[in-house]
Amino acid sequence: MALVYSTEKGRIIPEKMQPERPKGDGIIRIQRQTSGRKGKGVCVITGLDLDDKSLVSLASELKRRTGCGGSVKDGIIEIQGDHRDQLKQILEQKGFTVKFSGG
Numbered sequence: 001m002a003l004v005y006s007t008e009k010g011r012i013i014p015e016k017m018q019p020e021r022p023k024g025d026g027i028i029r030i031q032r033q034t035s036g037r038k039g040k041g042v043c044v045i046t047g048l049d050l051d052d053k054s055l056v057s058l059a060s061e062l063k064r065r066t067g068c069g070g071s072v073k074d075g076i077i078e079i080q081g082d083h084r085d086q087l088k089q090i091l092e093q094k095g096f097t098v099k100f101s102g103g
Contacts, residue, residue: 030084031102043084045077
């Protein structure tokens with residue numbers, strides 16, 4: 001049972017628990033997905049062991065260099081369209097180990 005009130009400190013507000021992202025194996029995987037997107041394809045980039053700020057920064061650079069939209073969700077970068085080859089080239093220039101996954 002969690003502590004909600006203390007006579008010494010007053011109301012206790014619990015700290016928000018951030019879900020832990022699974023640690024990657026050092027390999028970044030790029031996958032093309034269309035499921036749940038009404039047939040629109042996106043490139044999903046997983047396996048990045050970066051904090052949120054640098055993850056958003058990397059996603060912003062990838063979107064700018066591919067000339068398309070995208071987002072960051074739960075430590076995963078989604079880039080709209082099929083830009084797997086271009087994304088692999090950009091990430092390898094940054095020193096990451098990159099593999100294609102999926103079909």
